[in-house]
Amino acid sequence: MSVTQLPNAHYASLITAKNADLVGCEFDWLNSLRVKAAEGFSETGFPSPREEEWRYTNISPIEKSQFNLPTKAGAIDTRFLQNVLLDDCHHLVFVDGFYQPTLSSVIDLTEGVVVSAISEGVSEHEDLLKSLLDSVVETPALGFINFNTALFTDGAVISIEENTQIEKPIQIAFISSKEGALSIINCRNLVLAKAGSKATLIETYHGAEDSCYLSNIVTEVVVEPNANLSHNRLQAESLKAYHIGGVYSRLDNNAIFNQYNYNFGSVLSRSEVHAELGEASDCTLDGLYIAEDRQHMDNHTRVNHAQPHAVSNEFYKGIMNDRSKGVFQGRIIVALDAQKTDAKMNNRNLLLSDRAEADTKPQLEIYADDVKCAHGVTVGQLDDSAIFYLRTRGADEEMAKNMLTFAFANEMVERVKFKPLRIKILEELLKRFPQQGMKIEWL
Amino acid sequence: MSASNENLKDMIGQEYKDGFVTDIESESFPPGLNEDVIRALSAKKNEPEFLLKWRLEAYRHWLTMDHPEWSFVKFPKIDFQEISYYSAPKSMEDGPKSLDEVDPELISTYNKLGIPLEEQMRLAGVAVDAVFDSVSVATTFKDKLYEAGVIFCSFSEAVKEHPELIKQYLGTVVSQYDNFYAALNAAVFSDGSFVYIPKGVRCPMELSTYFRINAANTGQFERTLIIADEGSHVSYLEGCTAPMRDENQLHAAVVELVIMKDAEIKYSTVQNWYPGDENGVGGIYNFVTKRAECREENAKVSWTQVETGSAITWKYPSVVLKGDNSVGEFYSVALTNNYQQADTGTKMIHHGKNTSSTIISKGISAGHGQNTYRGLVKMGRKAENARNYTQCDSLLMGDQCGAHTFPYIETKNPSATIEHEASTSKISEDQLFYCMQRGISAEDAVSMIVNGFCKEVFKELPMEFAVEAQALLGISLEGSVG
Numbered sequence: 014m015s016v017t018q019l020p021n022a023h024y025a026s027l028i029t030a031k032n033a034d035l036v037g038c039e040f041d042w043l044n045s046l047r048v049k050a051a052e053g054f055s056e057t058g059f060p061s062p063r064e065e066e067w068r069y070t071n072i073s074p075i076e077k078s079q080f081n082l083p084t085k086a087g088a089i090d091t092r093f094l095q096n097v098l099l100d101d102c103h104h105l106v107f108v109d110g111f112y113q114p115t116l117s118s119v120i121d122l123t124e125g126v127v128v129s130a131i132s133e134g135v136s137e138h139e140d141l142l143k144s145l146l147d148s149v150v151e152t153p154a155l156g157f158i159n160f161n162t163a164l165f166t167d168g169a170v171i172s173i174e175e176n177t178q179i180e181k182p183i184q185i186a187f188i189s190s191k192e193g194a195l196s197i198i199n200c201r202n203l204v205l206a207k208a209g210s211k212a213t214l215i216e217t218y219h220g221a222e223d224s225c226y227l228s229n230i231v232t233e234v235v236v237e238p239n240a241n242l243s244h245n246r247l248q249a250e251s252l253k254a255y256h257i258g259g260v261y262s263r264l265d266n267n268a269i270f271n272q273y274n275y276n277f278g279s280v281l282s283r284s285e286v287h288a289e290l291g292e293a294s295d296c297t298l299d300g301l302y303i304a305e306d307r308q309h310m311d312n313h314t315r316v317n318h319a320q321p322h323a324v325s326n327e328f329y330k331g332i333m334n335d336r337s338k339g340v341f342q343g344r345i346i347v348a349l350d351a352q353k354t355d356a357k358m359n360n361r362n363l364l365l366s367d368r369a370e371a372d373t374k375p376q377l378e379i380y381a382d383d384v385k386c387a388h389g390v391t392v393g394q395l396d397d398s399a400i401f402y403l404r405t406r407g408a409d410e411e412m413a414k415n416m417l418t419f420a421f422a423n424e425m426v427e428r429v430k431f432k433p434l435r436i437k438i439l440e441e442l443l444k445r446f447p448q449q450g451m452k453i454e455w456l
Numbered sequence: 457m458s459a460s461n462e463n464l465k466d467m468i469g470q471e472y473k474d475g476f477v478t479d480i481e482s483e484s485f486p487p488g489l490n491e492d493v494i495r496a497l498s499a500k501k502n503e504p505e506f507l508l509k510w511r512l513e514a515y516r517h518w519l520t521m522d523h524p525e526w527s528f529v530k531f532p533k534i535d536f537q538e539i540s541y542y543s544a545p546k547s548m549e550d551g552p553k554s555l556d557e558v559d560p561e562l563i564s565t566y567n568k569l570g571i572p573l574e575e576q577m578r579l580a581g582v583a584v585d586a587v588f589d590s591v592s593v594a595t596t597f598k599d600k601l602y603e604a605g606v607i608f609c610s611f612s613e614a615v616k617e618h619p620e621l622i623k624q625y626l627g628t629v630v631s632q633y634d635n636f637y638a639a640l641n642a643a644v645f646s647d648g649s650f651v652y653i654p655k656g657v658r659c660p661m662e663l664s665t666y667f668r669i670n671a672a673n674t675g676q677f678e679r680t681l682i683i684a685d686e687g688s689h690v691s692y693l694e695g696c697t698a699p700m701r702d703e704n705q706l707h708a709a710v711v712e713l714v715i716m717k718d719a720e721i722k723y724s725t726v727q728n729w730y731p732g733d734e735n736g737v738g739g740i741y742n743f744v745t746k747r748a749e750c751r752e753e754n755a756k757v758s759w760t761q762v763e764t765g766s767a768i769t770w771k772y773p774s775v776v777l778k779g780d781n782s783v784g785e786f787y788s789v790a791l792t793n794n795y796q797q798a799d800t801g802t803k804m805i806h807h808g809k810n811t812s813s814t815i816i817s818k819g820i821s822a823g824h825g826q827n828t829y830r831g832l833v834k835m836g837r838k839a840e841n842a843r844n845y846t847q848c849d850s851l852l853m854g855d856q857c858g859a860h861t862f863p864y865i866e867t868k869n870p871s872a873t874i875e876h877e878a879s880t881s882k883i884s885e886d887q888l889f890y891c892m893q894r895g896i897s898a899e900d901a902v903s904m905i906v907n908g909f910c911k912e913v914f915k916e917l918p919m920e921f922a923v924e925a926q927a928l929l930g931i932s933l934e935g936s937v938g
Binding site for chain 2: 352362368369370372375376377378387390392
């Protein structure tokens, strides 16, 4: 895309004034990486809606808000934290972009497994960082990725040893405190699932109520041959926050990667899930976005079938109420040699109000001839006859509509295998139907 | 050309010996584009003041625009200062003297398409006697149309004869500011067609550019305007199946259709410009803006296109469904072989209640061809109960080609229903084997299967066109099966 605009002066100044004590500043290789990203950012700035990939999402409110870089973590209420942390998990907790060892708990790990924060053991994990950082994100990097690379303050670093299975899921919790209002959380997560390993990751995003901030998170994932990684994302930011989140993954031969993406929070969010598939790998990308009021949710996926025999399945559902806007842009690319590819993409949208909007763009880009590729899209409203059926059984109109909407969404929630997370997602979902007597215990 | 420049000047001098000769009467403008060129062009065509003003507005706006980069086609940057924006129609004397002088490859294609000898001469630009039938045919047609009240003439003629209609409708569907190439076209368009069907008239025959005698040299910036007034009906055919050679590489045309209450326009295109040779050298860039506006209720418009030619085809015949209950249809076959590229599809923009649209797109890629379907379906806030059905199928032949699908779906009304289906497949070995086992050669079998794949679109074409289009597909695919 040749559309260029000058980078926003405020954010450009944040980069040039970058504080010398950013994590890993003792490494020359990292500093030069940051300099390169800063240069990239100064050329492009944040993307504009004139770029094809951003045509439905205008991030000018972020530019106008002039968020600042946080210097330290704010205080977190224990009750709030209790509510965020999931049972039966390892926890890595980041507040305002800084790792909080006292709030985190990682116990009984198999030897050779690393579950830590970048700031915790920079020198200890230098090789790991060096091999993963900036290795999976697309080049040339987008404005937000460059911004992240130049300024990230911390993030999780996870490496699963060969042929090892981690029993408990690993929760990476990002929290914005009250003091974190008007600041930017720049975190970078690096994940390596070595050959034959198996693990489950959960990223969660929460913020102090009605607090306005920006989360700009990049997660880079490498899944080695025969490894199996499940990656879940629950975005329940404050309803006034902005969220830009990207999961960039590379799958080696026969790898399995399942990504589940749940979006409830923030006034404007953009999630990017990219996967590059190796030979005979298997990739699932599922998502649910539920928007109300004036929320804007943009979901972007990109599956690159670079090698033959890989399978990919994508299923995203959106529910838009009030004056909200939901966007889905998916792209499947099948490279010249990727014969016998089997790729599916599906997007279903439910519009609940006259003022809501759904924009969807399912794209296929195919360069190989012996492939199976399909995409399907629907946009519509609730089925009148289904509502009528429920009403004949005594449900009032609102209840009938709620039941059907809930069922539409629940199909995606049921895909989460780990129960504490599923309950947490259901809780978020039920918040959208407060007047109804639906109880979580029934589900 | 340069060698015969002197002769040409002499000839032009002769032809104009009864008239006056001024500076602007030179046979062609030097390459370059600025306001003076546009003024000279407009003066040369004796255009009224409003049209010149309109052209200049377009040009000034064009200067502020960037070249669009979002498409999926690749080509070297075009230098708009290297193009000559006016050249007089070529004299008949300049062309080949007989069919013997024409490229034999071209002749053999004509024969395969079953084009009569006289037509072959006309197409190849062979100088023929004025007695030649196409002129007389056209005259008979003109009388018949005149009786019905239909206006069908070249754009320049319409500007002179019916300036009030031009003033009323020009640029109301595709404005002079619309997009990069539409603005350029508005600034420098040379000629084109104009059709007006009065209230309640059903056009007695299918209108075709083919029969408009001066259609051959409308140049690279063509502009078509068709108005179907209340309750009228017209079927319009553009282009022809025979391959056309042209030395202008860039073709940026604009087509505007206005459809009033209860009226219907059926617009069929068969495009077979020179696609370049098998190594992708040369070939036409076909960048067209086509848009129809269903202004009032129950209006209907149907685009049918068969795109087999051009090195690059880049166009999206669109429909704005403003009137309630109006209907838009789009049927397309786009074929890319060798190094051809196509980025084509449609836009259906629903504003009225109960509007409906259908999109059937068939893309065929062979050789190194890249074929992209890009379509927009937009349901406005007031488009109650609007419906859309989209089906886009791609057929891949060979492992070096590409087929891409980029649908855009934007909905602001919950009662709108949108269905989108897409599939990508290749010609199966089984199908080929079955045909060959029955004595059909591989090439014929492929052509047969491809024609079956495109049947849904071909059945929308007028009868003779459909037959020719089938033959055309076969020829365009020649050499794509090893």
